[in-house]
Amino acid sequence: MPFSMSQISGVNKLFGSAEELVGRFFRLSTDEVRANRYEVGTLATLQRHELTDSAFAHLCKYYYQKAAEEKDPSNFHFYRICLQDDRILDAVKRAGSFIKLAPLMLYIATHELVHIIRFSRGDSDFDVSTKAKMLEERRVDSITREVLKPAADTDMTLVMDCFSSKYKIDALYFNES
Numbered sequence: 001m002p003f004s005m006s007q008i009s010g011v012n013k014l015f016g017s018a019e020e021l022v023g024r025f026f027r028l029s030t031d032e033v034r035a036n037r038y039e040v041g042t043l044a045t046l047q048r049h050e051l052t053d054s055a056f057a058h059l060c061k062y063y064y065q066k067a068a069e070e071k072d073p074s075n076f077h078f079y080r081i082c083l084q085d086d087r088i089l090d091a092v093k094r095a096g097s098f099i100k101l102a103p104l105m106l107y108i109a110t111h112e113l114v115h116i117i118r119f120s121r122g123d124s125d126f127d128v129s130t131k132a133k134m135l136e137e138r139r140v141d142s143i144t145r146e147v148l149k150p151a152a153d154t155d156m157t158l159v160m161d162c163f164s165s166k167y168k169i170d171a172l173y174f175n176e177s
Contacts, residue, residue, distance in 0.1 A: 001085065001086050001089055001090075002042060002043040002044045002085045002086070003042050003043070003044075003083075003085045003089070007085075007101070008042060010101070010102065010105070011040070011042070011083070011105055011109075012040075014102060014105045014106045014109050015040060015109045015113075017106060017109075017151075018106060018109035018110040018113050019033045019034065019113065021110060021147050021148065021150070021151060022110060022113045022114060022117060022147055024150075025143075025146065025147040026117055028117070033113070033117070036079075036116050036117060036120045037076060037077070037078035037079065038078060038079040038080065038081060038113075038116050039078065039079075039080050039081070040080075040081045040083060041080050041081065041082050041083065042083050042085050043083070043084065043085035043086060044085075046082050050080065050082040051082075051084070052082070052084060053084075053087070055084060055087070056083070056084055056087050056088050056091070056104075056108055057081055057082060057083050057084060057088075057108050057111075057112055058081075058082050058084075059079050059080070059081060059082070059112060059115055059116070059126075060079065060080045060082055061077060061078075061079055061080075061119075061126050062077065062078055062079075062080060063075070063076075063077045064076055064077070064078065079116050079119075081109075081112045081116075083108070088101070088104065088105070088108070089101070091104070092104060098158060099155075099158060099159060099162065100155050102155070103153075103155040103156040103158070103159045104159050106148070106151065106156065107144065107148065107156070107159045107160065107163070110144050110147050110148055111140060111141070111144045114140050114143050114144050114147065115136075115140055118136075118139075118140065118143075124136050124139070141163060145160055148160065
């Protein structure tokens, strides 16, 4: 089941909030955050290779080559955050009133934007071994928690508790591909 139009509108607003939080944390202006080229795809717009049944979201990295010369500034890479609407909505439904969509989506958006910032700054590489990806996931999870602390109301705290390493719920961690 894909997101409804009103849910997509809410997701877009939450990505705006996540951009502000991530920007503040990394001391970046809104323009600097947005300079990291990315787009958000939902189930209705994802390509077959962007689908996964093991995560709520994952990143795909693409390269746009307009000019023949590789270093030409008109060539660039960008990220696509591939939201798995059906998995997200199913998790919210299964959790009943325990987990709400908005704080879960803010967590997801923040998490993915932290990855993008770290890749863009050279703090981490996109193409690494599975073991290195797992270590990066732990770092990003820790950073995501720090970023979200100022927004941590009761609902966000519940979401962060679900992702806490003390619960070791591996199925809730995001896989990056």
